[in-house]
Amino acid sequence: LPVADTASTTQKVLDLLSSTPEIKTDEALPGVQQQDVKAALDRLASRAMVEYDTKESERVLLTKEGALIAASGSHEFKVWEAVKSKGRLPMKELGNEVGESAGVGQGKAMRNKWIKKEGEFLVSVVESVQDTARELLAQIQESKATPDAKTLADLKKRKLVTVGKVISYVARKGPKYAREIPVEVTDITADMLASGAWQTANFKPYNFKALGGGQNPGALHPLNKVRAEFRNIFFNQGFVEMPTNHFVDSGFWNFDALFVPQQHPARDMQDTFFISDPPRADRPRPDPHAEEAMAAMEESSRKLFAEPTPRPTKPRNYQEYWDGVRAVHEKGAFGSIGYRYNWSEDECLRLVLRTHTTAISTWVLHRLAEDPRPARYFSIDRVFRNESVDATHLAEFHQVEGVIADFGLTLGGLMKFLEDFFSKLGIEDLRFKPAYNPYTEPSMEIFGYHIGLGKWVEIGNSGMFRPEMLEPMGLPPNMRVYGFGLSLERPTMIRYKVSNIRELLGHKVDLKFVEEQPAVRFDKN
Numbered sequence: 001l002p003v004a005d006t007a008s009t010t011q012k013v014l015d016l017l018s019s020t021p022e023i024k025t026d027e028a029l030p031g032v033q034q035q036d037v038k039a040a041l042d043r044l045a046s047r048a049m050v051e052y053d054t055k056e057s058e059r060v061l062l063t064k065e066g067a068l069i070a071a072s073g074s075h076e077f078k079v080w081e082a083v084k085s086k087g088r089l090p091m092k093e094l095g096n097e098v099g100e101s102a103g104v105g106q107g108k109a110m111r112n113k114w115i116k117k118e119g120e121f122l123v124s125v126v127e128s129v130q131d132t133a134r135e136l137l138a139q140i141q142e143s144k145a146t147p148d149a150k151t152l153a154d155l156k157k158r159k160l161v162t163v164g165k166v167i168s169y170v171a172r173k174g175p176k177y178a179r180e181i182p183v184e185v186t187d188i189t190a191d192m193l194a195s196g197a198w199q200t201a202n203f204k205p206y207n208f209k210a211l212g213g214g215q216n217p218g219a220l221h222p223l224n225k226v227r228a229e230f231r232n233i234f235f236n237q238g239f240v241e242m243p244t245n246h247f248v249d250s251g252f253w254n255f256d257a258l259f260v261p262q263q264h265p266a267r268d269m270q271d272t273f274f275i276s277d278p279p280r281a282d283r284p285r286p287d288p289h290a291e292e293a294m295a296a297m298e299e300s301s302r303k304l305f306a307e308p309t310p311r312p313t314k315p316r317n318y319q320e321y322w323d324g325v326r327a328v329h330e331k332g333a334f335g336s337i338g339y340r341y342n343w344s345e346d347e348c349l350r351l352v353l354r355t356h357t358t359a360i361s362t363w364v365l366h367r368l369a370e371d372p373r374p375a376r377y378f379s380i381d382r383v384f385r386n387e388s389v390d391a392t393h394l395a396e397f398h399q400v401e402g403v404i405a406d407f408g409l410t411l412g413g414l415m416k417f418l419e420d421f422f423s424k425l426g427i428e429d430l431r432f433k434p435a436y437n438p439y440t441e442p443s444m445e446i447f448g449y450h451i452g453l454g455k456w457v458e459i460g461n462s463g464m465f466r467p468e469m470l471e472p473m474g475l476p477p478n479m480r481v482y483g484f485g486l487s488l489e490r491p492t493m494i495r496y497k498v499s500n501i502r503e504l505l506g507h508k509v510d511l512k513f514v515e516e517q518p519a520v521r522f523d524k525n
């Protein structure tokens with residue numbers, strides 16, 4: 001509302017109080033909105049110029065029907081009037097004469113002894129009537145009468161009136177009352193200090209009750225909040241974040257280097273989005289962008305965990321790696337008998353939207369082979385699968401993935417690690433179910449008892465990477481690597497009680513929902 005409104009209302013209040021000790025705002029300031037009245041009174045009260053009390057009272061208001069009666073008479077009156085003007089009125093014609101008033105009006109007019117029946121006719125028995133119902137409603141409408149409790153109950157039952165609450169204020173002069181708001185000083189100045197004017201200056205009071213303007217700040221998406229929490233958990237355990245900033249990869253990094261056979265169902269059209277242009281990738285080769293990302297990752301790792309600088313012991317040889325991958329698929333190598341099929345270079349170099357972040361882990365592990373040493377890597381980013389979309393599936397989602405490389409790792413160590421990791425999300429008592437991934441052996445699905453949901457839920461997939469995957473990279477045979485993956489959406493949906501994934505990701509997301517979600521801290525509740 002314009003400031004001028006409050007200012008003029010403020011002045012009106014001061015003017016009125018100069019001649020009366022007390023004003024009732026509903027009577028003294030008719031037509032002024034109650035919120036304007038309150039703003040003006042608060043302004044004056046904060047300066048002790050007025051004091052006021054809030055009065056909540058009930059007011060009887062006419063309904064549409066009540067207002068109609070007040071204007072043109074009660075149903076019984078209309079019936080009597082119609083009968084009187086015709087002298088005798090055939091009963092079946094009453095409806096034509098008075099419309100809807102006929103039903104209620106005839107009975108009432110007869111009970112009032114205004115009319116009576118004579119066979120098929122209605123006749124008037126009085127010369128004049130007093131329409132008390134109309135008079136009462138008219139008086140209520142002009143607030144000249146308040147009906148007694150019994151009458152009020154009756155009028156309410158007949159839906160002629162309703163009772164509404166109205167707020168008004170009773171204001172009086174305060175200790176600092178004046179006809180006008182004195183000039184107010186908002187800032188103390190050096191001049192005022194020097195001259196001593198500050199001692200008598202009239203300072204504008206602070207309004208500690210002011211709500212302030214809406215800040216309309218940005219808000220992190222719930223997935224980003226849960227992602228931030230996962231990153232904390234990983235960083236606290238010495239993990240380094242892998243560079244995941246490309247969604248398109250070759251079949252080599254997404255599948256073949258992971259020992260996924262080319263005829264594996266996960267590779268066919270149903271699950272993988274293939275890229276048609278450009279039609280195929282280059283063979284794996286040194287990539288300046290990837291080098292840069294890798295250097296940044298290793299740098300942050302050195303800073304965070306005081307890791308030694310990697311000292312490459314041999315130059316990466318992509319021809320050797322390529323040949324190793326081909327050999328292990330086609331005829332077996334590194335102690336494995338392989339799959340024994342005709343491996344196709346074309347299939348390997350098809351471009352895909354990555355179906356898992358394990359494509360990134362694979363790339364990072366092949367770099368680790370330059371200087372094999374204990375390492376912990378994680379990533380949280382988007383992956384794509386050509387699935388039919390429903391309440392719990394989208395064609396894209398986010399994967400949380402962790403990889404640990406060390407000498408002498410055991411499956412028991414992975415299980416213990418996972419128990420510790422998930423307990424930080426409030427999930428205890430893990431159960432492991434044997435599973436199959438082409439790139440891990442053994443593989444385990446992870447189930448957890450979710451205390452909040454009170455049931456067992458599948459929460460992830462894990463396993464020890466196969467030598468068929470690690471040895472062609474040049475990692476030493478006594479180095480073990482295990483990994484695990486889960487979706488970011490699942491814990492987010494549980495955390496924020498979202499039952500339809502489309503409310504979380506995609507074009508149906510409600511911005512208000514995003515803005516209102518609190519930060520997340522996983523704890524054991």
Ligand code: PHE
Nearest residue numbers: 356358461462463483484485
């Ligand atoms: N890539 C697996 C998936 O898509 C997760 C996984 C990662 C499994 C690492 C084992 C090791 O579910």
